[in-house]
Amino acid sequence: MFSEIDTARSVDTTEFRDRITPPDSIDQPMRSGEIIQLLTPDGQRRKNSQFDPWLRDITGDVLADLYEDHVVARRIDTEATALQRQGELGLWPPLIGQEAAQIGSARALRDDDFVFSSYRENAVAYCRGVDLTDMIRVWRGNAHSGWDPYAIGMAPPTVIIGAQTLHATGYALGCKRDGIDSVAIAYFGDGATSQGDVNEAMVFAASFQAPVVFFCQNNHWAISEPVGLQARRPIADRAPGFGIPSLRVDGNDVLAVMAATRIALDRARSGGGPTFIEAVTYRMGPHTTSDDPTRYRDRAELDEWAAKDPIIRLEALLKNIGVFTDELRESVAAKADQVARDVRAGCLSLDPPEPLTVFDHAYSTPNSWLDRQKSQYAAYLDFYSGGAR
């Protein structure tokens, strides 16, 4: 029960510290710049006695699947960006560069866990099994939410920065009250860490020991504002001040991300409360298709991060361990092509909603004011077009 605020437990991280020393120690925050990395940019596997036990089931086949996720996610991104440029989508928020952070964490989740995300987590949605047309719906302007949150265990994208962290915390409290070991995970960016909601979420989560994972993708840019404007120290350093252990991982390293997320999930499931993960990654594309990053960042920085690309390093690892066969390359390419075709077909299949649906679902129960407004607008449409229903 989350009612009993166990102050002793809220600061006792001994168990956790033992498991993955040293980065999560509250007493001894991670040194600035220290980032857990299990997979180097050139595909070398770095051993880590604390993290490796969490990856024992990650066989060559699993790595191949993760690789496919990466390639498909990027392909969805590319296709959606093209659809925007062709006028078929109103907007698209590219995730290019952040595939490992999103896939590594999302693939660590169970079906009964629940995701509260921002608008950029389309690779997370993909891993949750979202229908591709549903993924597109919001960005074509057909709906504010493309999918049934309960069907895929993922809330609709939250546009207000950081607001979803509180929702995740509340949902996690509900799980705890329900006596189940499901976990809520909140995805947000470096910019969101400046928001009051995110800080309040950490206070609430710590006080009630909510089974929630705060997953911060530090992609270095909040539109045009560099992360240095949000944080003068590594973002992961903040969480211990709230009584929340934190991990700082290479966000372009799918293995480090997955291990860290599994550690956090295990901690939450076993009653250990919240964990904060900072996945250090980079937004290779614009904030959205409306943005022009050439106005505010250097080409050199982009080149530097291009060398740390999550897909390149995963491909290198697969080659190093002899899994990257021609057959794999071709099957992944075929899958990506098919997904891209499905995204495009799904997008083009979405016709504008019927006019009077503008009134639907503002309330779940009849509302005299709105019913009158709807009736009058129906009369207006009828009067001028004769075609409204």
Place this chain on the structure above:
Amino acid sequence: MTTTVAARAERTDTQQATTTMTLAKAINTGLRSSLAQNEKVVLLGEDIGRLGGVFRVTDGLQREFGADRVMDTPLAEAGIIGTAVGLAFRGYRPVCEIQFDGFIYPGFDQIVAQVAKLHYRTGGIVRMPITIRVPFGGGIGAVEHHSESPEAYFAHTSGLRVISCSNPQDAHTMIRQAIDCDDPVLFFEPKRRYWVKGEVDQNITGQTPMESARVVVPGNDVTVVAYGPLVMTAMDAATAASDDGVSVEVIDLRSLSPIDFATLTASVRKTGRLVITHEAQQFGGLGAEIAASITERSFEYLEAPPVRVTGFDVPYPPAKLEEHFIPDLDRILDAVDRVMGNRNSLTDWGN
């Protein structure tokens, strides 16, 4: 007490026993009923547990239902509301207490951007049966931020229902109706009437629906619309007006969003005159919406322009000035004289 009159008139089972209690206790017993009847009901707020709330509205509830259902939260209104959103996602029916009206603004974004919109956003899949209790209004000699009437902000926001009670029976009934409602409800409690006593029937079957206004004093010459703390004031004004031979019909609005225009329209078409009173500032307030809508719908029935009697368009003043801010009986009577065409404070004022 009018409460008793109104309740008696509408009670279907006249055999039900009633108990005399304060408005605050009536809410308390309403919350208690909801907690007892539905295990998904949880209360969140600052000081609502061991203390029982600064107004003691939640007195004894944590002891009875446990600290996991009556939760003292950290001091963060956005945190309270945002956490409630997550609980609602998970099927809970959270009841949030905002300690004072003026403290609601840190939670405003979560209320208008999340609570109000999630049902619409998700095409009706995710429901937000969240009740947000707000003690509101002045007249208690408080310091700044403790006497405000912020209801119009929420009435302006689609997706929210906004209600206010004026008497113990409605307080009890309406808090339970709010919790039962699948839409989010802002429940404005008239804090200076917390200690008003009235008879309360805790069997609420057959009570007035949450969305309905109620004629609390019938009359023929002028319709006075009030809600929350000013209903009593308006009723007193009606009594005073009757001494002067003016028959005032008082309507307790009860639901501020949506507004029960059927009841209002019927009354105004009978009286031909409309006065609206609220403590909140005038500009863009509920009175403006009521005056505009009644004028649109019943222009040809009006004998005089509708008149608003409201708080002035200044920040809520210091306690020693609040008697010059809150509409009182005399200001309402002056407005009644205006719509009646009788001599009034503005007769010689010009235009």
